[in-house]
Amino acid sequence: MLNIKQQTIQKSVALSGVGLHSGVQTNITFVPAKPNHGIKFQRIDLPGSPIIEADCDNVVDVSRGTTIEQSGARVSTIEHTLAACTGLEIDNVLIQLDGPECPIMDGSSIEFVDVLKAAGTEEQNALRDFFEVQEPLFYREAARNVEIAALPLDDYRVTVMIDYNSPVLGSQHASITDIRQFEKEIASCRTFCFLHELEMLYKNNLIRGGDLNNAIVIVDRVVQENELENIAKMLGKPKVAVKQEGILNNIELRYKNEPARHKLLDIVGDLTLAGRPLKAQILAARPGHAANVAFAKKLKKAMQESDKKGRPKYNPSLPPVMDINKVAATLPHRYPFLLIDKIIYLDNESVSGVKNVTANEYFFQGHFPGNPVMPGVLQIEAMAQIGGILVLNTVPDPENYWTYFLGIENFRFRKMVLPGDTLVIQCDLLAPIKRGIAKMTGRAYVGNTLVCEGTMTASIVRKDA
Template sequence: MNEKQHTIKAPVTVTGIGLHTGIVSNMTFKPAPANHGYKFQRIDMPGQPLVNVDVDNVVDLSRGTTIEQNGARVNTVEHTLAALVGLQIDNVLIELDGPEPPIMDGSAIEFVKALISVGMQEQNALRNYFEITKGISYKDDARGVEIAALPLDDYRLTVMVDYNSPVLGSQHASITDITQFQEEIASCRTFCFLHELEALFKQNLIKGGNLDNAIVIVDRVVQEDELAHLSELLNKPKVSVQEEGILNNTELRFKNEPARHKLLDLIGDLALIGRPIKGQILAARPGHAANVAFAKKVKRLIQESVIKNIPTYDPKKPPVMDINQIAATLPHRYPFLLIDKIIHLDDTMVAGIKNVTMNEPFFQGHFPNNPVMPGVLQIEAMAQTGGILVLNAMDNPDDYWTYLLAIDKCRFKRKVVPGDTIIFKCELLAPLKRGIAKMAGQAFVNGQLVIEAEMSAMIVKKDA
């Protein structure tokens, strides 16, 4: 998976009819700056309003995912978004001169081809992954739907479908790496059952649907008069079918093409979370309603994690301890005094700040042409932050030394480079006992976790 954000090198346009609205539109993908994300722009409307790709903007799930903001609505966004996620493109403005992206052939492959034709541009910003750290589940017993996310340092998806159909049977599809999307998933077309067609037409949907952009599955015997009626609905001179099979005997691109298309829809709908995901997604009988409900659950967890876990740093506010107070508490000095401010301090938690600049002495020898703060010094800075917490628990902190005893469960998540401001957070895991403190430490840059570890420290009296 990409470490840095990407956009496209140049604009590219696709044109076609919308599946449900039946309106022909032009959709233009345009490059966008880092941290822009995905935004649609209805250029056919007064003021050319923007619609952010956000699960909270979902307003309709009638056989597709529709979003709305600023009085503008965009129908059936999932295939477009799946193409962007599948190519690991992070920032794009999508101009649209109609209410719905073109359905093309019912898959995402034409969007993928268009995007690849202009190429990708790496941007000087890290991808803001949301990492699944514990199991997340969604269940709809009435529909027999289950979706779960499990921790994984990658993005893998598995989908199982079972419609009690003799034609489809039980199917599953999976990708173990998002780079497989282009070859394995992008060309898989949308589908529906024959018995659903009439109802969809009555709901004023699939006005742009035909046998060139959808697979129609026939799981019962069809009479000639019904086939004649279908030819009128689908604007075809003649439609035919075997006793059980696919209307007009269309050949599937994969034996499990329906399951693969469900996986495509899932990828597109989960883009509404607003951040790329690291985790394993398992889904049984997913649909747009379940996908969006699950995406909302994940987004709430993201919001809660930001509120609960990352200390807020406002450089305009005076610190709890400035550099002089820190130097008066800790014995460290240049070049080993590695924290600049303490912004929070109570009995169980401390938060400190480190402003990383190119003037750090370690950059002279640690990848000077690609400066990266050494991981051991990140640990040292986090330990110094924890030292402030531990000494704060003593009546006379000047009388004690703190020594690092152990480091457990240490994981480096992202590089720390010049220009970064690191927020360190250390929390006591248990009350101090016999001069031993055990802490959980984390460090964040721009809201992203860069390192985490558990640390044990020993407190020793100076005259001991």
């Protein structure tokens, strides 16, 4: 079962290690972030400490790893770090680095998972913005015989098949049916390459941080002694050997299908770049970073097409951020003037809430009783009460404050609100609250239809003032 609310970490935590391809020693620090921040990287070693968003549109290189770039700053080999965040359902975190590449550690995600778990997770006052795949999405790369699909599912499951036409590696499969399996079943699975790839990678200035301790080298052919000497020189080792069939230097696999499990780890990390948690069954045959990123872009495009800009998302089957009891404990309003039923989203700058409009509302008795229409002034009042929740959320003791209307501007009523409608209302601060004065925009929707919008100004005053 997936987490419903967004999560960050409770405190900052750090690791240090070498980059697999750059060979540069790098410190990486995970920093808590506010709701809807998402996952972002920061190059603190560069002037201005530029931010690079973990977004598939920022990917600039997929040669033996995933590299993103924004505003002239780039970070490489991000997939293992992203996989750890997704595997632990961490939605919001700032990842600071003082080098160009995430450290490879042992070649898996497990050390990132361990340090993030040591930091502890913190549930946030906002619902996760899932992308629920409604229709099958397919990607195919004929030249490499790669196929990836996302199928509708009210959960997140991943299945991967690899086949490199290697007599040693063979065809392998790996899968998880619950994201909580990632930590124990997938996170510790290390990156790998074939012996014949080593020299090519080295000549292309890759694997400068490679080591037999952070990568599995699969030997799929007979190797001469002089070639092993060259490999040892490349890796800075006095000697290497094939002591166990198929694995260089007798590296013991953690799982018989560890390569397939690592490919599953990679796709979990790369699909994080789509930008939202997924509800889907992911099926991938022979995936690689290029295909993973291409599919992430396909997912992001589907997200954009399904979204209506500015409309708050409401799923009545999910628990609210604040139910009617918490709303009543925060606002001083009571019947017949408590006009909202629940809050479904709340952070320091934005709030969304719900007003269910029923035929037995008291105001329908006198407002067009033969043709019941919700009065526009009460739509504004419901919006103001939701905005009041946002303003009161900025003080530690909201029960000791009043909120008062100071003004309304540019209100437009675009469609009648009728019995049976569900009003979903969103308010956003236009600027930080100063001297107790808050100015915000408000929009109310019924389904996908905008029914009213405008700007409100309110003050927040202590009750004992």
